[in-house]
Amino acid sequence: MPKVLISDALSDAAVQIFKDNGVEVDFQPALGKDPAKLAEIIGDYDGLAIRSATKATAELLAKADNLKVIGRAGIGVDNVDIPAASAKGIVVMNTPFGNSITTAEHAIAMMFACARQIPEADASTRAGKWEKSKFMGVEITGKTLGILGCGNIGSVVASRAIGLKMKVIAYDPFLSHERAQELGVEKFDDLEALLARADFVTLHMPKTSQTANILSAERIAKMKPGARLINCARGGLVDEDAVAQALKDGRLAGAAFDVFGEEPAKENVLFSAPNCVCTPHLGASTSEAQENVALQVAEQMSDYLTKGAISNALNAPSVTAEEAPLLKPWIAVCEALGGFAGQVTENAITSLEIEYVGRVGQLNLKPLTATLVACLMKPLVGEGGVNMVSAPVVARERGIKIAETRKDAQGAYGSYVRLVVTTEKQTRSVAGTVFSDNKPRIIQIKGIDLEADPQPFMLYTTNNDQPGYIGSLGAKLGELGINIATFALGRADKGGEAIALLGVDEQVTPDMVAQILALPQVTQAKALKF
Numbered sequence: 001m002p003k004v005l006i007s008d009a010l011s012d013a014a015v016q017i018f019k020d021n022g023v024e025v026d027f028q029p030a031l032g033k034d035p036a037k038l039a040e041i042i043g044d045y046d047g048l049a050i051r052s053a054t055k056a057t058a059e060l061l062a063k064a065d066n067l068k069v070i071g072r073a074g075i076g077v078d079n080v081d082i083p084a085a086s087a088k089g090i091v092v093m094n095t096p097f098g099n100s101i102t103t104a105e106h107a108i109a110m111m112f113a114c115a116r117q118i119p120e121a122d123a124s125t126r127a128g129k130w131e132k133s134k135f136m137g138v139e140i141t142g143k144t145l146g147i148l149g150c151g152n153i154g155s156v157v158a159s160r161a162i163g164l165k166m167k168v169i170a171y172d173p174f175l176s177h178e179r180a181q182e183l184g185v186e187k188f189d190d191l192e193a194l195l196a197r198a199d200f201v202t203l204h205m206p207k208t209s210q211t212a213n214i215l216s217a218e219r220i221a222k223m224k225p226g227a228r229l230i231n232c233a234r235g236g237l238v239d240e241d242a243v244a245q246a247l248k249d250g251r252l253a254g255a256a257f258d259v260f261g262e263e264p265a266k267e268n269v270l271f272s273a274p275n276c277v278c279t280p281h282l283g284a285s286t287s288e289a290q291e292n293v294a295l296q297v298a299e300q301m302s303d304y305l306t307k308g309a310i311s312n313a314l315n316a317p318s319v320t321a322e323e324a325p326l327l328k329p330w331i332a333v334c335e336a337l338g339g340f341a342g343q344v345t346e347n348a349i350t351s352l353e354i355e356y357v358g359r360v361g362q363l364n365l366k367p368l369t370a371t372l373v374a375c376l377m378k379p380l381v382g383e384g385g386v387n388m389v390s391a392p393v394v395a396r397e398r399g400i401k402i403a404e405t406r407k408d409a410q411g412a413y414g415s416y417v418r419l420v421v422t423t424e425k426q427t428r429s430v431a432g433t434v435f436s437d438n439k440p441r442i443i444q445i446k447g448i449d450l451e452a453d454p455q456p457f458m459l460y461t462t463n464n465d466q467p468g469y470i471g472s473l474g475a476k477l478g479e480l481g482i483n484i485a486t487f488a489l490g491r492a493d494k495g496g497e498a499i500a501l502l503g504v505d506e507q508v509t510p511d512m513v514a515q516i517l518a519l520p521q522v523t524q525a526k527a528l529k530f
């Protein structure tokens, strides 16, 4: 039974979902704040369910020897080292929509709070001051709202703001003009032009290396005098010192921050700035959103751990629960083809062409290609160096071009996968299919037909097609104490090149390979391991 650790304050609805799906679960919500203790026990778990308090750093992941999936009950995954997770084959998934409405509502609430200084007015009233003239606010109706990042949350904010009779303008390089029109927002291509125009600016973009400090001191200086700034996206997008100074100088009339450069924010320059409303990262904190994201993440993680289905992953292709069983036998074919090619290829690979022929071409090809490439790269980069999650990136880093083609059913098998590997010196191919027993077979090597059943240990030889070879190979293996489990043969033409792919009961050692190579007809011999 797979085992999941919940190390953050997820709704306990997640616990029941895991149990109902046959997943053992440990609910330890305080662990996210105790990285040392988390590191001690992480090795016991197949899955880790988190919010933003748990930091899934490279150091933690180095100890996570059994971990297969990290599920973020929420949106932002800047607390997960995704490259480190990918390198270990850990799928990272989030719940991209579950808290969008709730967070958009918080941004709107913060806009009102800062337009009417509600927190300060509340504190003053409770203190018995009745400072009616001190808290002069502004109307929102008719004002211009500038949205930075108009994705899931930004577009909900836009629709609510339009309902409040605001004019909405948006800066988002990935927002199409059609989508902007559909949302009823005016798209700005120039961020500074938007800043000069907007009465309120609200951020809804992820924090990445491109967006960090996007509202720098220079840009804050270009905001419309008297504007108000809301950040319910991520700390680090805005220069907090510059905002505090602009509030003190009166250049900005107000600000509202839910997120901070350093969290938990026990101290921050904004806390003492005038007209600044602060909340402790509450954007997603409604019972509705927390239930949504907890249920969703528990379903997604269970589906992956028990059925191999992948959804909302940031570092792996999606596979539905319906697709997973259909893909399984073809994944085995891709493992065999990639494993074979990776072990027999001796020169630097420049390109791979993967042909999906017949019905296999109707499946989701991304996981098939990723598996094939991972198995092919393993002998080249080492067992721990690549997996299905990291394979496309590792291949790209090595300058290997990958092409996928779908072809109509053809040949005796109708449906098969053919891998063509081009190196600096030559082009070679290997093909495989699924037999009626739902097991993989290698059906062609270098254009020569054969039928080989992949085995954990194999021996591959090429030879000149002359009488006596099979006998001398069998005798040599007998002499070496190697038991033959399966024996597949093929040849191009009579007297031409012939191939043999044998399943054997134990690993053929390099010394044994040298003795096989010494047989008169042999041109190539390789010990293979799958």
Ligand SMILES: NC(=O)c1ccc[n+]([C@@H]2O[C@H](COP(=O)([O-])OP(=O)(O)OC[C@H]3O[C@@H](n4cnc5c(N)ncnc54)[C@H](O)[C@@H]3O)[C@@H](O)[C@H]2O)c1
Pocket (backbone or CB within 6 Å): 075, 076, 077, 096, 099, 100, 103, 148, 149, 150, 151, 152, 153, 154, 171, 172, 173, 174, 175, 204, 205, 206, 207, 210, 211, 232, 233, 234, 258, 259, 281, 282, 283, 284, 285
């Ligand atoms: N305060 C909270 O509790 C809370 C809750 C949920 C989400 N968030 C945060 O809100 C942010 C937005 O979430 P979302 O679900 O809307 O994400 P999303 O991916 O749906 O939208 C983000 C948008 O930002 C845009 N973008 C990317 N780079 C940009 C750039 N350089 N300039 C302008 N726009 C850019 C993208 O095109 C996209 O449209 C994330 O950072 C998320 O972590 C915070």
Ligand SMILES: O=C(O)[C@H](O)COP(=O)(O)O
Pocket (backbone or CB within 6 Å): 051, 052, 053, 073, 074, 075, 076, 077, 099, 281, 282, 283, 284, 285
């Ligand atoms: O990215 C998110 O989903 C939000 O920042 C919510 O974070 P939280 O789950 O820690 O409240």
